[in-house]
Amino acid sequence: MKTIIISSDENNLKKIYKYAEQIESIEHCDFIVFNTNDGFIKNLKNSLVNEIDIANVDLFLLSDSDKDQEIASVLTALTNGSCSTNCSKVYTENNKLCVEREVFGGIAYLKLAMVKMPAIISLSSGLLNDQAIHEFNVQFKRIDTKIDCDEIKILSKNKIKKSVDITSAKKIVSVGRGIGQKERIEIIEKLAQKLDAEVGCSRPISEDYRWLPIERQVGLTGETVKPTLYVAVGISGQVQHIVGMRDSKVVVAINNNKSAPIFEYCDYGIVGDLFEIVPILENTI
Amino acid sequence: MNITVLLKHVVDSTEVRFDKNTGELRLRGLPEKISDYDKHAIEEAIRLKSKFGGTVTAISFGKKDALKSLKEAVAMGADNGILINHPQVDQIYDPYYIATVLGKVIEKNDNCDLVLCGVMSEDITNKIVGPMIAASINFNYIPNVSKMSIEDNSKFKALCEIDEYEIEVEASFPIVISVSRKINEPRLATKIQIMKVQGKKISTISLEDIGMTESVEAGSACHFESFTPITKERKHVIFEGDATSAVKELINKLEQEKVL
Numbered sequence: 361m362k363t364i365i366i367s368s369d370e371n372n373l374k375k376i377y378k379y380a381e382q383i384e385s386i387e388h389c390d391f392i393v394f395n396t397n398d399g400f401i402k403n404l405k406n407s408l409v410n411e412i413d414i415a416n417v418d419l420f421l422l423s424d425s426d427k428d429q430e431i432a433s434v435l436t437a438l439t440n441g442s443c444s445t446n447c448s449k450v451y452t453e454n455n456k457l458c459v460e461r462e463v464f465g466g467i468a469y470l471k472l473a474m475v476k477m478p479a480i481i482s483l484s485s486g487l488l489n490d491q492a493i494h495e496f497n498v499q500f501k502r503i504d505t506k507i508d509c510d511e512i513k514i515l516s517k518n519k520i521k522k523s524v525d526i527t528s529a530k531k532i533v534s535v536g537r538g539i540g541q542k543e544r545i546e547i548i549e550k551l552a553q554k555l556d557a558e559v560g561c562s563r564p565i566s567e568d569y570r571w572l573p574i575e576r577q578v579g580l581t582g583e584t585v586k587p588t589l590y591v592a593v594g595i596s597g598q599v600q601h602i603v604g605m606r607d608s609k610v611v612v613a614i615n616n617n618k619s620a621p622i623f624e625y626c627d628y629g630i631v632g633d634l635f636e637i638v639p640i641l642e643n644t645i
Numbered sequence: 646m647n648i649t650v651l652l653k654h655v656v657d658s659t660e661v662r663f664d665k666n667t668g669e670l671r672l673r674g675l676p677e678k679i680s681d682y683d684k685h686a687i688e689e690a691i692r693l694k695s696k697f698g699g700t701v702t703a704i705s706f707g708k709k710d711a712l713k714s715l716k717e718a719v720a721m722g723a724d725n726g727i728l729i730n731h732p733q734v735d736q737i738y739d740p741y742y743i744a745t746v747l748g749k750v751i752e753k754n755d756n757c758d759l760v761l762c763g764v765m766s767e768d769i770t771n772k773i774v775g776p777m778i779a780a781s782i783n784f785n786y787i788p789n790v791s792k793m794s795i796e797d798n799s800k801f802k803a804l805c806e807i808d809e810y811e812i813e814v815e816a817s818f819p820i821v822i823s824v825s826r827k828i829n830e831p832r833l834a835t836k837i838q839i840m841k842v843q844g845k846k847i848s849t850i851s852l853e854d855i856g857m858t859e860s861v862e863a864g865s866a867c868h869f870e871s872f873t874p875i876t877k878e879r880k881h882v883i884f885e886g887d888a889t890s891a892v893k894e895l896i897n898k899l900e901q902e903k904v905l
Binding site: 401402426429433437446460465466467469473476513514515519588599609623624625626629633640641 | 902
């Protein structure tokens with residue numbers, strides 16, 4: 361398959377390349393860093409048409425960043441190919457190019473065969489983060505987006521500062537709705553401190569009650585974490601939360617409801633009142 | 646100001662399970678609803694309308710069941726709804742086909758200034774139908790908008806997040822916007838309000854009406870192969886009873902695992 365790996369970000373390009381080495385059917389591969397220059401979809405479209413020979417390409421591989429998704433949209437519209445996003449696996453089976461991606465809040469993989477060439481596939485950030493960037497000694501082309509219309513003007517642009525990055529934490533103590541009151545989160549923070557862990561939370565705590573900042577949210581709409589120890593306190597274990605912590609090495613659950621789904625996803629669990637257990641745990645460690 | 650809001654009628658993802666006997670993914674007989682992300686788009690459309698005037702049309706590409714969600718959108722405050730009916734829509738996993746269908750209806754609905762949608766659907770989470778619609782009908786597109794205000798009938802300001810940057814933009818219509826869940830708190834329509842929505846406010850059209858065919862093959866650039874469960878083996882050692890001894894046993898185990 362004649363392949364083009366294209367991304368708005370050079371680091372992502374390298375990670376995609378690293379993964380693409382495992383796709384056997386790729387025969388020829390070109391690399392393009394597509395500087396979007398804060399351009400929007402119409403700018404991207406014009407620049408793609410002018411700068412890239414998209415004819416006779418079988419496969420485009422991208423990341424699932426916002427800008428790459430826009431590039432994927434434009435490529436699909438231009439080539440009328442088949443597109444699938446956020447894929448965690450790409451492979452050839454019986455001469456068919458197949459992808460797998462998570463659906464329904466992460467309970468299932470959906471397997472699709474890309475039957476119309478070219479295939480335009482974006483890879484999930486989870487998959488790309490697992491790719492160690494190694495030596496990258498291939499030539500890549502750089503394309504600059506021309507900003508040739510003023511339909512969208514940028515008034516200001518600021519890097520979003522995250523006060524904490526729980527995705528790199530080795531240990532996480534996460535708190536859920538079971539905590540009941542904002543003031544009571546203190547006991548979770550104390551336990552986390554004792555364990556040298558970061559504090560995480562489920563969606564209600566950050567999105568509904570706003571007791572903790574959104575960057576501590578673990579789950580489908582929050583961060584995906586892979587610590588060696590994940591302690592879920594007062595979290596019932598909705599699939600949307602599980603997706604974000606599923607790849608943790610050891611999972612501990614503390615919940616007063618014996619039939620809470622979180623116990624299906626844990627290695628060790630304590631059924632009981634978190635206000636009794638958490639302080640004992642903190643004092644015993 | 647003509648606002649189009651797109652909504653997907655979905656099964657509640659939190660209820661989706663594999664059937665223990667057949668091993669099949671069970672998608673029937675589950676609670677159904679408007680995809681959460683789209684609810685924020687509906688709310689924003691209604692707020693913009695009440696502040697700046699105009700009409701709100703809700704569009705859904707779905708089965709007959711989606712009529713319920715369109716009625717809910719009208720009960721929330723949309724002026725009318727359009728169902729693009731496709732009995733086998735569940736078998737279509739090609740986002741560009743879906744975007745093409747929606748794009749054609751948007752184009753057919755004259756003078757659409759603003760298309761609002763959720764960032765993604767909560768079931769399949771492609772996160773690309775919005776930009777694909779923009780690419781297919783040559784509109785611009787702004788993702789993850791968390792705040793917006795209309796300046797006059799041709800211009801607006803928006804705050805959006807793009808790849809770790811917070812960006813404030815001034816843009817002109819027509820445009821496609823995907824809204825972030827931070828943008829608002831969607832209002833609730835009661836069951837009675839939804840029931841009271843007059844049938845004539847919702848029209849149903851077919852793919853033939855927009856010059857497309859209804860065959861599933863037409864929408865199968867991505868051909869469905871299978872659903873497989875995502876599993877992770879866990880030990881499931883559960884301690885109950887006296888808290889102090891349960892904690893001791895837990896710490897014991899965690900020391901054996903060398904994770905403390």
